[in-house]
Amino acid sequence: MAENDDFTPMFGKGAPNEAFAQYFIGNSYLNPLTSAAECGVGLANVTFEPGCRNNWHVHHATKGGGQILIVTDGRGWYQEWGKEPRMLTPGDVVVIPAGVKHWHGAAADSWFSHIAFEAPGEGCSNEWLEPVDDASYPQA
Structure with a gap:
């Protein structure tokens, strides 16, 4: 979709x-920062090209779990099922409890990066669901 080799x-x-x-709709990039196998905590920088977003999904856990996003670059969106989308900019932190259906991704006109932290827990798994269609995706 968007070409910008200058985005760092x-x-x-x-x-x-x-x-x-x-x-994902569009292209995303993954830069692992730590290894859960090595240090017990997995952190990764995820970068989305303009307009890129992941499908609706749920982080399941029988105890603990969930995800934390720390926004570092660009502008993006986060939305929980049944709620309005929330604009994200650098410095925003999103705490996503286990069991909450949600999606996140770039604004239509901006690259977007966040650090994703998979919260430790028991019985953790991810369930990927339907794409966020163009009619539901915020264009602002």
Whole structure:
């Protein structure tokens, strides 16, 4: 969609997010910052090209779990099922409890990066759901 080789997020753009591409509209990039296997906490910088967003999804857990997003670059959106979308800018933090259906991604006219922190828990899994269609995606 958007070509901008000059965009350099604070924590690096990383490689094309090919492993999860089927769950995104548009191109995203993944730059792992830590390894949960090595230090017990997994952090990754996720970068979205303008207009890119992930599908609706849920982080499940029987205890604990969920996700925390720390916005570092650009402008993006976060939305929980049944609520209005929320504009995100650098410095915003989003705490997403386990079991909450949501999506996040770039604004239509801006690259967007956030650090994703998968909160530790028991029985953790991700359930990927339907795409966020163009009619529901905020264009502002």
